[in-house]
Amino acid sequence: MRFLLLGTNPEHTGAATHFVALAQALAEAGHEVGVIAAAGGLIEQQLADTAVQLHRATFRNALDLRGYATVLRTARQLRPHWLVGNFGKEYWPLIVIGRLLRIPVVLFRHRVPPMRRVSAWLLPRLAHRFFAVSRHARRAYLERGVPPGLVQVLYNPVNMALCRHDPVQRSAILRSLDIFGDPVVLGFCGRMQQGKGIFTLFDAATAAMAQQPQLHCLWLGDGPDAQALRERAAAHPLGNRHHFPGWANDIHPYYSAMSMLAFPSIAPETFGRVSVEAQAAGLPVLASDIGGIPETLQPGVTGVLLPPGDVEAWRTAIVNMCDPSRRLPMGAAAEAFVRERFSTNVIAARFVHLLTAASAIRAKGIHRHRRKRPLPGRV
Template sequence: MQVVPELETGGAEQTTIDVARAVVAAGGRALVASRGGRMETALAAAGGELVRLPMQSKNPLVMLKTAGALRRVIRKQGVSLVHVRSRAPAFPALWAARAEGLPTVATYHGIYLAKGRLKRWYNAVMTRVDRVIANSDYTRAHVLAEHGIAPDKVVAIPRGVDLTRFDPARIAPERIAALRQAWGLADAFDGPLVFLLAGRLTPIKGHETIIAATARLKGEGRDLRVIFAGDDQGRTAFRQSLEAAVRAADLEGVVRLVGHCDDMPAAFLAADVALLPTLVPESFGRAAVEPQVMGRPVIASDHGGTTETVLPGSTGWRAPPGDTAAWASAMAGAIDLGREGLETLGAAARERATRLYSNDAMCAATLAVYEQLVSSREDGK
C-alpha cells in the first residue's frame, strides 16, 4: 500500500501511479491510501485501488483515527508492505504498519529543510522506516547529511519517465496544433521561439524570474513567446500578481498563463525550449527530464537534482536561480541557436534521458526494494 496526501498533480503522485502499475503487472495488488483527486482515473487505469482517507490532514486527532482505519485496511486486504511518500501521512501510516508488523519504505520526493529541532523531528519521520528511497544522488546526500542515518539504509532511485506516453512518434500533429491554438500560437513553427514553463503557480518555481528575463529580451528587440502552464492551486493572489507583472512589463501576448495542461507530451512538442527556473533546489526535477525525452532542450536552475539531469552545452543550459541577466542570456542563446540547432541539442537530450531515466528502470528498482524487505521480514518470522 502506497500512501500519498492527494492525487491532484505532481511528481510524487505520478510516481505513485507508475509504481502501482508495475505492482499490478508483477501480479500484485496496488492500494493507494489518499484523499484522492483528479488523478484517480489514472490510478484506476493503472490497476491501482484507491483507499479514500484524509491522508493530507495534520490534525493529531484525525491522524490517530486514520491510523486505526489503516490498520483495518491492512488486515482486511492482506497488505504486505507500506510505502509512504509524504511526511504528514507518514505518521498514521507508519503507526499502523508497525502495529501490524509490516516492512516500511519512504521516498524522499523533496528537500525538507529544518531550522529547529521540532521541524527536524517532523522531517525525520521519513527516515523511521526500513528503507529510504531518494529520488536522486543529490537527495540521498541531503538525507545522509541531515539525518545522520546509516548509508546502507538509503538507496538512490531516480524518478522515471513513461517512455510510451512520452514518445514523440506517438503524438498526433492534431494534439500539438490544438494546444498551440489554445495558447494563441500559430500552427506553423515559423514564428518566434516558444519557451514553456510547466509547473504549478507558486513563488518557488521562478515565474517572476522569467517575466523579468523576457522583459529584458524584449527590450533588446528579441521576439519570443513564453507559456506558463500550471494551476494556481488556490494561490489566486500569486496568479494575479504574475498577471499584473506581465501587464506592467508590457508583455501581454508575449507571456501567457494558460492554466493546467493534461497533455504534457504534446505540450513539450508545442514548444521549442522547456524552462525550469526554480528558486529552491529540485530534488530531482521531472519537469527537466520529460521535455528532454520529447527531444526538447531545457534551461534549468543550476542547483539540486537538475545538475545531474541537464548538461550545459549538451542537453541544454543551466543558469543561477533568480539571476535575471543569466536567464535572459541563456534564453537568448537558445534564440540565437535557432530551431535547427535546437533540434540537434534536443536529439542529444532525448538519447541521454531515455537511457538514464526510464520508468521501467525506476519501477524495477523500487519493486526490488519491496521484494527484499518482504522476503527479509518473512524469513525473520
C-alpha cells in the same frame, strides 16, 4: 511481489504525481499493486482505469483511527510484501501498522525541510527502507544526522507515453493561444512565485524576443505572483508574446506546444520533475544550477545549466536555443536520456532491486548471527 501504497493526500502535488507514476510502473511490471487514496483526489482519478486496486480512506492526521482501520483491513486482505508511504502525515500510521502486521515499510521523502526532531531521528531508523528523490535531498538528510546506510536515492519515474510529442496537439494549442506561423515556444510549468525565478525568466525572455521575432513564452500555472507577472507583460510592448493559459491539472499536452522548457528557480528545488517530463517529450531544458535540478539533465547534451537569477546569462541561452541546429539535437538526446534513466520500467526495476537486495542482505546478516551462537553444551 505485492505492494500496498498509502496516499490519501487529495491535492495535486509533485509527491502525488510521483505516487501515481510509481504505482503505475509497478503494476505495468507485473506486480500486484493496491492503493489507498482519498475519494475524488488526484491519485484516485489518475489510477481509476489502471490495473491498480483502489481503496478509499482519509487521514486527517497521524492519529485518525478510521484511517488506521481501513489500512489494517486492506493490508489483511491484500497481504502485501511491502507497505509504501509518500506523505508525512501517513509515515507513523504505516510504521505502526507495519509493526502490527509484520510487513516491512518503505517511506519516500520528497521535501528537504526537516521533519520534527523526533520523527527525523526515528522514521529513517524504523522504516525498512527510506528513499530520497535526489542526491541533493539525501545530502540534506545526512547533514542532519541520518546514517548514510539508511537513505537510498530513487528518482521520480516518468511515463514516456504521456509525454510523447503530438504535432496535431501542438497545432491545436498554438491556435488556441493565437500563435501562428513557425514559432519557437519557451515554456514554463509550475507555481508562479518569486522563488521559482519567474521574473528573471520574464526579463530574459522579453530581451530575447527583441532579437528573435519568432520567440513566444508560454506560462503554465498559477500562484501568488501570477497577477504581478501578467501585469508586467501587459505593460510591455512585447507582452502579447507572453501567453498565460492558467493552471492545468494535466500539463502533458502542453509539452507538445513547446520548443524548449525553462526551469529558472532561484530557490533550491528538491528535484525537478517538470524538467524530466519535458525532456521525455523531446525538449531541451534551460535550468538553474541549484539544488537537485542538475540531476535531471545532462549539461551541454540535453540542456543547459545557468546561474540562478542572472538575466543576461538566461537571455543569451534562450537566444542560442532558438537556433534549430542546436535545439533539435539536444531534444533528441533528451528523450533518449530520460528513457534510459527515468522511465517507469527503469525506476520500477530499480525500486524492486533495492528492496530485494536489502532483504537479502538483512536475511544473510540474521543467518550469520545465528551461526555464531554456541551450540548447546559447548563453551
